[in-house]
Amino acid sequence: MNTSRFPPLRLSWMIWGLAALFYVIAFYQRVAPAVITTELMSDFSLTATALGNLSAFYFYSYVAMQVPTGLLADHWGPRRLLTLGAAVAGIGTLMFGLAPDAAWANAGRLLIGASVAVAFVSMLKLAGHWMPPRQFALASGLALFCGIIGAVFAGVPLRLLVNGFGWRPVMVVSAAVTFAVGIVIWFLVRDDPRDKGYLSHAAQENDDITMVKSSAIAGIKKVLRYRNTWLLYLVPGGVAGCAITFAGLWGVPFLASHYGMEKTTAAAVCSTLLISWAVGGPVFGWLSDHMGHRKTLYASGCVILLFGWSVILLVPDLPVPILVLLLIIVGFASGNMIIGFAFAKESVPASLSGTVSGIINMGVMMGPMLLQPAVGWMLDRAWQGDAADGVRVYSLEAYRNGFSVMLIWLGLALVLVLFTRETYCKQTK
Secondary structure: OOOOOOOOHHHHHHHHHHHHHHHHHHHHHHHHHHHHHHHHHHHHOOOHHHHHHHHHHHHHHHHHHHHHHHHHHHHOOHHHHHHHHHHHHHHHHHHHHOOOOHHHHHHHHHHHHHHHOHHHHHHHHHHHHHOOHHHHHHHHHHHHHHHHHHHHHOOHHHHHHHHHHOHHHHHHHHHHHHHHHHHHHHHHOOOOHHHHOOOOOOOOOOHHHHHHHHOHHHHHHHHHOOHHHHHHHHHHHHHHHHHHHHHHHHHHHHHHHHOOOOHHHHHHHHHHHHHHHHHHHHHHHHHHHHHOOOHHHHHHHHHHHHHHHHHHHHOOOOOHHHHHHHHHHHHHHHHHHHHHHHHHHHHOOHHHHHHHHHHHHHHHHHHHHHHHHHHHHHHHHOOOOOEEOOEEOOOHHHHHHHHHHHHHHHHHHHHHHOOOOOOOOOOOO
């Protein structure tokens, strides 16, 4: 071992990549309900509101865990968090797959959300220790890319597996895979290069981190003193919320009902949005690092998103090629969300990076947490009594009313970005 040099990049990316593998599972679980909406509504006799809540139980606990996760990442370390998270996620997936009723299914989703909540913040924490500072935004973008891989697998591949074996056996196998990933992380991941005899890219501990360790509440208060923290907490809920609410739950039934698509085709279209989101994340991260600013690029992406989603959700009977093209555009532009993590990290002292990352990620998940059940509630309010095979069918007007809440948040996000203070890719001291 060599304590006089930084770790080789191949080792750094391997450590980070194992954490990313758990994030693949996290995103897979996040959007899996989208392709099994009919099965869930039929098996558990769910309305749109109840289905929205079932999916959102993941986000309820995910959001609640973000600040504790950030603090634990700062104090306890990513390795322990990721291992424990994988174990609990496996248990939650088993509960969901074997649930006899909606209450057990909700409980399973709640456990899954709470446990996989550690993945993204732990990845950012590992990147801060194992990666050179100028690669942080790129690593953040690649983290989103890895997550989207999980989401894509929860599209057509999951639909085909469900068609062949049923959704419950597929979830049981998913649980087994999650347990295996946790075991690998425990044996191979280390929190800091110093644990393997290398120099660390993280700043040395100072008075700030000592203060935070002595009082978690003091750490949160210190982070919240910075205006950018508040603004950047609220913005990504609109950006990610639209993408996950559509591709992660309501897009498949909407496309099946009003564009006449087969469920597998609709899942493929939603996966196309997610793939373009995965590409957009690293591109926006690299562009932001290369251009040396955060605010302008973040705001530009929000402008594109507001226009694109407005056309997709409010203009009826779009030609399918135009619809798919627009979904690719808004998916790519949604990658601007990744800028917010580097933006927020630079807006507070480096010692508080885990805490602020947890807060920002909580803001990201607030979007789908609130929007998925809100859209479902709007759909039920406008339901005209139509049903097929015991499952409610909703009109185009009902979907347009439901999707309007997504546009409201996205418009607010654009306004809030304009009030942020630019960091020019430089860390606050």
